[in-house]
Amino acid sequence: MSKAPLISARHISKTYTAKGAAKVTALTSVSLDFAAGEFSAIAGPSGSGKSTLLNIIGTLDAPTSGEVLYEGRKVSGLPPEEAADFRLRALGFIFQAYNLIPVLTAVENAEYPLVLQGVPAAERRARALEVLGWVGMESMADRRPNLLSGGQQQRVAVARSIVHRPMVVLADEPTANLDSKTAASLLDVMESLNKERAVTFVFSSHDPAVLSRARRVLHLHDGKLAPA
Amino acid sequence: MLRLAWRNVCRNLRRSLITVASMACGLAAIMFGQSMIKSVQRQLIEKATSSITGHLQVQNRSIKEYKFPDKYIDDPAPVEAVLARQAGVRAFGKRINVTGLVSSPAGSVGAMICAVEPEKEKEITTISSYLTQGRYLGTSDHEAVMGDKIAQRLDLRLGEKVVLMAQADDGSMGAEAFRVVGIYHTGSTTFDGQFIYVPLAGGQALLATGRKVNQIVVRLDDIGLAERTRQELMEKLGNRPVQVLRWLDIDHEIVAIQTFQNAILDIVLLIVFAIVALGVLNTLLMSLFERVREFGVLMAIGARPRWVMKLVLAESVILGFVGTLLGLALGCTLITYYGKAGLHLAVGDALSYFLPFPKVIYLRFAWMSHWRALLAVLVVSILAALPPALRACRLNPSEALRHV
């Protein structure tokens, strides 16, 4: 028996039943695996279920059926407090926009996972500054998000997503709010982290230029995974 | 977390300040109201006890209507002996209080005749300090001091004679002539228009009572000693046909006024609390709603739902503390200021009908009430945070993140 994959999603289905509205099936029996060290993308047009899938993989939402396993251990369906602890330990997140806590400076944002983990102040500050260096943001460590450009904010978000050395960074359309040049340089940062620091990335996008950077692309269509 | 909570409070500084200010003003208003009512009540008690009732009275045991004693203490001397040895008693004096008729050539009016021991009465009540014409009682048994309204109505001047009439102890009608030696003005319609003071010996002659009196009035070192001293005196006087009464047993009206005022105060407090609570609730709900996405981010990066709840609570505790402190400072400033400058109160005019009541009230702190208000504002501000905090705690991270 081979070693369990880093992430394994099995027959994930998700149906939203909004109040007073018809049921929406966002995902239908999606199964996929991710291995450590991947730099992979989930592609698909708007409404195809990319965010839904990433949220379920990231334990932010529960699947209607199916399960998510990390290294063979089931994490879907954990109670909220345990799911939070799991994310704090094992996952990093980057979102499309408004990612950072506006009242905290760049370095305070970057170190926040370590604050939640209870890492002593001096150590977490040093680690946050280090990762800010990796993403080229150490000179703006003391700025608040409103004084940073969109691309700079996303770099800080990248720093925050890796500061606690997670198993995987899940990024839902991290470049959607950026122009193509800024998007490309953010992808440069992510790619170098993947190569030099062995950070596993799974991100979503519908932009072909962005998708072309991924080493593996999974296509979603109407909630179904297209055959490779 | 405290750092984040503090920064969140400072983020929308104007809104936080408005919340804090509304709490502070609410608390200050409550403290001011409490202080005002309590100061009025203090004055009321002070004036009532120092102008007529004294702190304690000894009366015949079978009297039911303490304000108008209709029976006599036959032998006051042993009671006086006990009072003279009682700790906490500053002064005491015998009195006869009866209703009667005051007549002059110009007419007659009904009046409260107070036959007092002039020198002792001076130590117990302040009536001698209100004299505007003539002098106080002292040289002869057939002198009288009266309010200016009676004097006016009977067209009396200093040195002229009045005839007092009242039902004597034996049931006959007593009548004696007294010379007007002093006229006082207290500002109280009741006192100025209905009270006339004569020496005890003159009163006893009028009423043919011999050495009997119908009350012995006691002034204590401290009004707070009233109940304890009453009990001690009751023990020592237990075998005599007398009873010891406190000022509040005699003056039911004051107690009724107090109860009424306290009830009004409670209602006002409740309204102010409701306003403060709704204000805080509104601010917190607004700030929560604006930040749903942010809570989603916090939960995504690993904050437990309960941690987010604590964050919201911490923010309101900060607001509550700052608001309470500011309110306390503002309240203290107001009370201190009006404690020095005095406050002209319409209620003073109204009450002065019954008692010589000052028109200007000097505010005092009423900490017994203040600290309750303080605690209540603090608790209310935290309780108001509970519903939004619980909502934040129940948010699903993916839904929170979709929120814009």
Ligand SMILES: Nc1ncnc2c1ncn2[C@@H]1O[C@H](COP(=O)(O)OP(=O)(O)OP(=O)(O)O)[C@@H](O)[C@H]1O
């Ligand atoms: N909370 C929800 N309630 C009801 N329907 C939802 C909800 N969230 C998503 N959906 C629906 O599920 C489907 C998939 O949505 P999802 O956000 O996963 O797509 P997406 O691929 O991320 O799209 P986009 O590129 O616009 O972000 C859509 O039809 C969407 O309308």
Ligand SMILES: [Mg+2]
């Ligand atoms: Mg999406």
